[in-house]
Amino acid sequence: MDTTDLWTELATPGGRIVYLVMDGLGGLPSPDTGRSALEMAESPNLDDLARDSSCGLIEIVGPGITPGSGPGHLALFGYEPLRWRIGRGVLSALGIDFPLQPGDLAARANFASLNDAGDITDRRAGRIPTDLNRRLCDKIKASVTLDFPGDYFFEPESEHRAVLVLRGEGLSDDLPDTDPQQTGRPPVDMAPASDLNSDKAAQSARLVADFLRQAHAALADESPANGLLLRGFQRYERPPGLAERFGLNALCLAAYPMYRGLSRLLGMEVAPSPEGIDGLFDAIEQHWHDDFDFCFMHVKGTDSAGEDGDLARKAAVIEAVDEQLPRLLSLCPDVLVITGDHSTPASMAAHSWHPVPVLLRARHARRDEVVRFEETACLGGALGLRPGWHLMGLALAHAHRLKKFGA
Amino acid sequence: MDTTDLWTELATPGGRIVYLVMDGLGGLPSPDTGRSALEMAESPNLDDLARDSSCGLIEIVGPGITPGSGPGHLALFGYEPLRWRIGRGVLSALGIDFPLQPGDLAARANFASLNDAGDITDRRAGRIPTDLNRRLCDKIKASVTLDFPGDYFFEPESEHRAVLVLRGEGLSDDLPDTDPQQTGRPPVDMAPASDLNSDKAAQSARLVADFLRQAHAALADESPANGLLLRGFQRYERPPGLAERFGLNALCLAAYPMYRGLSRLLGMEVAPSPEGIDGLFDAIEQHWHDDFDFCFMHVKGTDSAGEDGDLARKAAVIEAVDEQLPRLLSLCPDVLVITGDHSTPASMAAHSWHPVPVLLRARHARRDEVVRFEETACLGGALGLRPGWHLMGLALAHAHRLKKFGA
Numbered sequence: 001m002d003t004t005d006l007w008t009e010l011a012t013p014g015g016r017i018v019y020l021v022m023d024g025l026g027g028l029p030s031p032d033t034g035r036s037a038l039e040m041a042e043s044p045n046l047d048d049l050a051r052d053s054s055c056g057l058i059e060i061v062g063p064g065i066t067p068g069s070g071p072g073h074l075a076l077f078g079y080e081p082l083r084w085r086i087g088r089g090v091l092s093a094l095g096i097d098f099p100l101q102p103g104d105l106a107a108r109a110n111f112a113s114l115n116d117a118g119d120i121t122d123r124r125a126g127r128i129p130t131d132l133n134r135r136l137c138d139k140i141k142a143s144v145t146l147d148f149p150g151d152y153f154f155e156p157e158s159e160h161r162a163v164l165v166l167r168g169e170g171l172s173d174d175l176p177d178t179d180p181q182q183t184g185r186p187p188v189d190m191a192p193a194s195d196l197n198s199d200k201a202a203q204s205a206r207l208v209a210d211f212l213r214q215a216h217a218a219l220a221d222e223s224p225a226n227g228l229l230l231r232g233f234q235r236y237e238r239p240p241g242l243a244e245r246f247g248l249n250a251l252c253l254a255a256y257p258m259y260r261g262l263s264r265l266l267g268m269e270v271a272p273s274p275e276g277i278d279g280l281f282d283a284i285e286q287h288w289h290d291d292f293d294f295c296f297m298h299v300k301g302t303d304s305a306g307e308d309g310d311l312a313r314k315a316a317v318i319e320a321v322d323e324q325l326p327r328l329l330s331l332c333p334d335v336l337v338i339t340g341d342h343s344t345p346a347s348m349a350a351h352s353w354h355p356v357p358v359l360l361r362a363r364h365a366r367r368d369e370v371v372r373f374e375e376t377a378c379l380g381g382a383l384g385l386r387p388g389w390h391l392m393g394l395a396l397a398h399a400h401r402l403k404k405f406g407a
Numbered sequence: 408m409d410t411t412d413l414w415t416e417l418a419t420p421g422g423r424i425v426y427l428v429m430d431g432l433g434g435l436p437s438p439d440t441g442r443s444a445l446e447m448a449e450s451p452n453l454d455d456l457a458r459d460s461s462c463g464l465i466e467i468v469g470p471g472i473t474p475g476s477g478p479g480h481l482a483l484f485g486y487e488p489l490r491w492r493i494g495r496g497v498l499s500a501l502g503i504d505f506p507l508q509p510g511d512l513a514a515r516a517n518f519a520s521l522n523d524a525g526d527i528t529d530r531r532a533g534r535i536p537t538d539l540n541r542r543l544c545d546k547i548k549a550s551v552t553l554d555f556p557g558d559y560f561f562e563p564e565s566e567h568r569a570v571l572v573l574r575g576e577g578l579s580d581d582l583p584d585t586d587p588q589q590t591g592r593p594p595v596d597m598a599p600a601s602d603l604n605s606d607k608a609a610q611s612a613r614l615v616a617d618f619l620r621q622a623h624a625a626l627a628d629e630s631p632a633n634g635l636l637l638r639g640f641q642r643y644e645r646p647p648g649l650a651e652r653f654g655l656n657a658l659c660l661a662a663y664p665m666y667r668g669l670s671r672l673l674g675m676e677v678a679p680s681p682e683g684i685d686g687l688f689d690a691i692e693q694h695w696h697d698d699f700d701f702c703f704m705h706v707k708g709t710d711s712a713g714e715d716g717d718l719a720r721k722a723a724v725i726e727a728v729d730e731q732l733p734r735l736l737s738l739c740p741d742v743l744v745i746t747g748d749h750s751t752p753a754s755m756a757a758h759s760w761h762p763v764p765v766l767l768r769a770r771h772a773r774r775d776e777v778v779r780f781e782e783t784a785c786l787g788g789a790l791g792l793r794p795g796w797h798l799m800g801l802a803l804a805h806a807h808r809l810k811k812f813g814a
Contacts, residue, residue: 001489002489003468003469003470003472003489006469006489007469007471007472010472021779079680102739112691128736362752364435364752364755364759364761366435366436366761366762367436367783368783368786369783375498378547380786380787382762382782382786383792384464384786385792386470386793390470390471391470392471393469393470393471393472394470394471394760395471396471397470397471397472397473397759397760398471402471402472402473403473403759404473404474404475404758404762405468405473405474405475405478405488406474406475406476406477406478406479406488406493406498407497
């Protein structure tokens with residue numbers, strides 16, 4: 001048992017919590033201006049909020065760990081990501097909001113380019129357009145027939161990415177990746193039955209090998225995407241949701257499939273996709289009188305701008321959120337948390353391990369001397385620097401949703 | 408093994424440690440004055456000490472967790488409260504300083520009011536006066552005879568609270584609560600043997616059911632306290648004490664039974680109850696030449712004032728302690744730690760989860776720039792913001808009681 005289980009034990013009804021998550025919010029100072037996107041942005045509402053909140057920094061997964069958005073959000077929701085691991089296959093299926101069922105075996109697929117010798121020349125087939133991906137998925141589905149009492153699904157994600165799902169009794173995810181993670185070699189053979197740890201694994205391996213054989217036959221005359229690589233096999237088991245763990249009836253307001261899928265995984269009610277930042281704030285106004293205790297609002301633009309290395313655009317997204325903030329504040333959530341699921345410094349054009357600023361406003365939040373919501377200022381905040389999974393406990397406490405521990 | 412076990416491994420004789428624990432010390436700014444009790448109090452000695460110490464904040468049990476005094480003190484003494492859980496029954500017995508023996512089965516009892524249908528109308532029987540509680544406990548003891556080779560004890564705590572202890576061979580604490588935690592229903596029946604996990608549990612359940620039947624008969628003509636609810640069954644096992652874990656021959660100077668009981672549990676020598684704050688400082692002077700390595704001094708008034716929502720009184724208690732401090736300082740303890748076991752903000756009139764200021768003075772304590780002993784100032788201290796159980800390791804180290812780890 002860890003502290004998050006203690007929250008489960010102590011959970012009791014209380015106030016309402018809103019998480020406003022700006023994806024990839026944290027950053028680094030630009031080498032040119034010496035300022036991060038948060039430091040550049042004119043964000044008077046965020047600054048007022050910081051003044052009136054407990055501020056701090058959260059290290060989302062752990063020291064030095066660069067979180068993907070899946071583990072990043074799991075941590076924010078109080079699921080310690082090393083304990084609640086979600087494999088690549090399931091994350092990919094969630095990423096297209098595929099309706100996984102318990103027991104489904106999911107794997108991430110890449111379209112790849114193979115030469116005449118069968119060696120991989122490009123693990124991503126030149127990042128083929130999504131349209132081509134869709135056509136190839138349809139072609140595979142039209143030509144592959146698996147001889148087992150179950151179903152399979154092969155669904156496009158975007159560019160070269162797709163998802164394989166096998167549904168049936170007795171599947172195992174104790175399977176190797178067929179992606180060797182390098183070019184100049186052939187795809188790894190699905191292991192022979194004798195190398196596998198169980199009959200279920202052997203049966204699953206036969207099934208996957210049969211799928212790959214037929215799929216490669218269907219792709220034989222395609223170029224550049226004449227190969228398929230599979231990795232991250234995982235059987236899907238639904239983890240206990242936010243209701244079960246923390247007594248939270250939760251609502252998700254997010255536009256991107258991955259966040260919607262993950263929210264559904266945790267038992268949240270998922271509202272129709274809001275459009276744009278003002279649409280997100282429309283949505284919270286619209287759903288405010290619905291029956292929920294916890295609302296997750298997701299802003300994607302900060303991360304996309306960071307990934308594109310576009311510091312100015314990242315700052316502009318923060319400003320656009322700041323401008324809308326009064327609409328959320330006027331709803332008076334009992335606890336408001338603003339943070340990100342990881343850093344995405346524009347100067348790195350990628351996710352990073354750096355801690356992310358956080359502010360928590362609530363009636364009994366201990367004020368500190370932070371007057372500006374940004375990386376350096378938050379270092380002096382009342383929440384200190386702490387692991388990402390702490391956040392849910394703090395939110396629950398400030399919503400008076402946790403009973404006293406012991407007499 | 409966790410880091411506290413490493414302290415065990417590395418423990419060696421060294422200097423003397425004094426913990427001055429002001430119960431419920433941490434607070435929040437008053438909505439009126441914007442200042443917490445620590446910020447209001449005129450405490451020149453504490454401020455001088457802060458200047459000369461490593462300061463910081465401790466999150467006693469974990470993020471969002473509001474500690475009861477039991478887990479709060481366990482954490483301060485280096486017992487991670489999730490690993491060293493003490494149940495309600497044992498805490499209640501400690502709370503009246505009942506001399507528990509290993510194997511005793513303890514439960515917390517509430518006198519309650521039942522209507523003619525046997526449903527609970529008040530789970531606390533209108534918080535009957537302690538005098539009446541004592542009379543009812545005597546009545547129960549005079550009329551209940553249990554047919555087993557052992558003893559039972561039924562002792563008053565205060566108001567509606569009492570403690571049941573069964574002493575004998577083969578008892579089990581795998582028993583349900585009979586308190587349904589709500590009114591309008593009858594007490595929960597002690598589970599039938601077939602529902603229980605072991606013969607021992609079945610035997611213990613029969614014994615408890617027999618006790619309840621006879622106790623209810625004895626209370627039948629009482630009003631309002633004609634019922635009894637039991638919860639938090641726990642068998643008492645003595646944890647390894649401070650001597651065994653950290654090589655500390657420890658002394659407790661505390662007036663309240665709960666703290667005395669907990670100290671005895673950890674193997675401390677418990678001195679006669681000091682009276683008032685000056686009595687506490689009399690006691691440390693008086694016992695200074697006794698043979699101890701660690702002294703726990705407990706001030707209750709800060710918590711009581713906080714629980715009463717009386718900010719001014721809480722500040723006054725801090726000032727009263729401050730005034731006595733030179734007496735302790737003149738004894739020159741090698742390590743002096745001043746902190747609390749949890750926060751009790753007067754504005755909440757209850758324990759809370761907020762981190763608690765701490766100062767540690769010792770010859771080799773690294774100074775910081777904190778010049779005032781209060782919540783916000785301590786944020787900038789050399790100890791940072793850290794879990795409560797860290798404190799004992801820091802105290803041991805500064806007393807030079809921990810050998811080097813590894814070569």
